[in-house]
Amino acid sequence: MSNGPTDPGPVSIADRTGTAPSGRGFGVDVGGSGVKGGIVDLATGELIGERHKIETPQPSTPQAVAETVRAIVDHFDWTGDVGITLPCVVTGGVARTAANVDRAWIGTDAGALFAEHLGGRNVTVLNDADAAGIAEDKFGGGRDTKGVVILLTFGTGIGSAILQNGVLLPNTELGHMEVDGKEAEHRAASRIKEENDLSYKQWAKEVSRVLERIEDLFWPDLFIAGGGISRKAEKWIPLLTNRTPVQPATLRNTAGIVGAALASTSRVAP
Ligand code: BGC
Numbered sequence: 001m002s003n004g005p006t007d008p009g010p011v012s013i014a015d016r017t018g019t020a021p022s023g024r025g026f027g028v029d030v031g032g033s034g035v036k037g038g039i040v041d042l043a044t045g046e047l048i049g050e051r052h053k054i055e056t057p058q059p060s061t062p063q064a065v066a067e068t069v070r071a072i073v074d075h076f077d078w079t080g081d082v083g084i085t086l087p088c089v090v091t092g093g094v095a096r097t098a099a100n101v102d103r104a105w106i107g108t109d110a111g112a113l114f115a116e117h118l119g120g121r122n123v124t125v126l127n128d129a130d131a132a133g134i135a136e137d138k139f140g141g142g143r144d145t146k147g148v149v150i151l152l153t154f155g156t157g158i159g160s161a162i163l164q165n166g167v168l169l170p171n172t173e174l175g176h177m178e179v180d181g182k183e184a185e186h187r188a189a190s191r192i193k194e195e196n197d198l199s200y201k202q203w204a205k206e207v208s209r210v211l212e213r214i215e216d217l218f219w220p221d222l223f224i225a226g227g228g229i230s231r232k233a234e235k236w237i238p239l240l241t242n243r244t245p246v247q248p249a250t251l252r253n254t255a256g257i258v259g260a261a262l263a264s265t266s267r268v269a270p
């Protein structure tokens with residue numbers, strides 16, 4: 001969703017990087033522990049320069065998070081449009097759920113709130129896993145796959161994104177799907193592995209159970225596994241017993257930022 005007038009101003013960093021303004025976007029990824037942002041080369045999906053991270057304020061109220069987002073945007077002197085992810089269902093710019101973030105987000109018009117903190121420029125707000133899915137599908141593991149790609153992010157919860165031939169079905173919440181009497185994310189989020197000190201073998205069994213349920217219902221051509229634990233993919237992806245191929249995310253910790261930047265340009269509408 002876009003709010004406020006389009007910011008026409010040139011972006012000062014363009015001169016430093018020499019990249020055409022039209023080829024760049026800005027994404028902010030709001031997570032449970034960190035708020036991360038950066039300038040994105042929209043043609044390659046790579047960050048231009050370093051990403052900037054600030055710890056997520058606690059409690060992670062809308063006001064506090066909006067101030068953090070502004071600090072990140074200001075850090076880069078970015079004056080253009082901004083895409084922002086939230087770990088929430090987001091419809092028409094309004095956050096509808098808040099599973100792993102302050103409950104005050106529920107019902108908050110995030111689009112309007114961020115626009116107000118960012119001087120009225122255009123902002124696009126979307127679910128964090130949807131942003132990662134858009135980015136991985138375009139630049140990462142999904143780019144050569146025709147058909148249905150499902151990205152799952154394993155972290156504090158499980159986020160999901162379903163894309164068919166590059167088009168996103170927004171706000172799927174497969175992490176909350178019940179699998180054998182328990183929510184998928186209560187079985188197989190990476191937080192569960194840590195909290196219960198599960199081995200990769202024990203945890204992979206739970207992940208397989210979740211993937212098997214999803215593939216029986218959606219028949220994807222490819223799963224992409226994201227989240228921090230995808231960095232150790234070789235330790236657990238070979239242990240999975242489901243039938244659909246599973247590839248680790250390739251953009252790793254920048255997928256949310258890149259997807260948010262893409263969404264902000266409407267090149268890939270959420
Ligand atoms: C939320 C999703 C989010 C995921 C990852 C889940 O608990 O319901 O909206 O994408 O966590 O942050």
